[in-house]
Amino acid sequence: MNVGTPFVRPALSIAPMMDCTDRHFRYFVRGITGCSYLYTEMVSTAAIVHGDRRWLLDFDRCESPLALQVGGSDIDEAAKAVAAAEPWPYDEVNLNVGCPSDRVQERGLGACLMLRREHVARMVEAMRANTAKPVTVKHRIGVDTLDRYEDLVRFVSVVREAGPARFTVHARIAWLEGLSPKENRNIPPLRYDDVYRLKRDFPELDVEINGHVVSLNDADEHLQRVDAVMIGRAAYDTPWIFSAADSFLTERGIAGSYGARETCSCRAEVIERMIPYLERRHRAGTPGRKIVRHMLGLFAGLPGARQWKRSLSGKLPDDCVPILRRMLEELPHESLIEPADDPPPCEDGTTQHGCRPPTDGAAPTQSYRKRADEAAAPKG
Secondary structure (H helix, E strand, O other): OOOOOOOHHHHHOOOOOOOHHHHHHOOOOOOOOOOOOOOOOOOOOHHHHHHOOHHHHHHHHHOOOEEEEEEEOHHHHHHHHHHHOOOOOEEEEEEOOOOHHHHHHHHHOOOHHHHHHHHHHHHHHHHHOOOOOOOOEEEEHHHHHHOOHHHHOOOOHHHHHOOOOOOOEEEEEOOOOOOOOHHOOOOOOHHHHHHHHHHHHHHHHEEEEOOOOOOOOHHHHHOOOOOOOEEEEHHHHHHHHHHHHHHHHHOOOOOOOOOOOOOOOOOHHHHHHHHHHHHHHHOOOOOOHHHHHHHHHHOOOOEEEHHHHHHHHOOOOOOHHHHHHHHHOOOOHHHHHEEOOOOOOOOOOOOOOOOOOOOOOOOOOOOOOHHHHHHOOOOO
């Protein structure tokens, strides 16, 4: 991204997810998509104000474009947290008004804030006053008995006066009692039409949709009606669906300021890219299991997926590099070198890859095993 130019975010993002979208997952997924928008896990404003900020906020610049998601309910504390985080080069600060977990509710954070729309507006105002970055809000279409479209409109109408740059709307209500966070992701019915209607009624707002979007085909459908699409669990459980994301975004002219960057053309390259990262982190004292746990879905649906998951699960050594090297030798060759997915066709019917076109018509790469065999073969 050119310094000094206004930041334009891409129209496709991976949702902030607790225990999932930490710095290790973000580094891993950057080998698959270079320009999709990423989020941190939710970081509490109290932790930023009182905790180890470098540990909480540091990230690798390859993770950009990247938004910091914060959770809090105290207005002054939110302002202080945003001010404290300002030196870190995040592209956005996002306020969590959608998490329904009991642990979050006990601290007055997350989805229960939808019951206090004027308070949310004041939080956004205070946050905007303490950062030059865009401040955005992620929320549900409603909570508990405030579940009508009119209730959503009242929330957005009040909060919009504080000037958030975007509303990211999970197209389900949150039931604050009786459902677990997992159940709140699945049991309340999806109401995409409410989010579409919100965009129609407030065309000047930047509206992003979230909720059981599981493919780029789904995203393409939503983008006919809203400004952006956020993919959550599918991005974590089946991350290779994002192998076509850069082409998807660039072909539509919605890749944002950073644009497409070189990424791995097959899963073998993803693994090879992670090996030096694991080595660096191991030398710094990070157990490999904290990193490779984010890679379990890399081979979802392919031959060898069970062996891959079994090898990276259970009790693992601190140094997981030998396991990855062994997987490059043992996993089926066709799974290791299967190329990036094709993106959904653009309106003109094209499906071309804009990021890494092959130069000679050859397969995107060869597996570690095959390269080693060829290197050892006698010449002439």
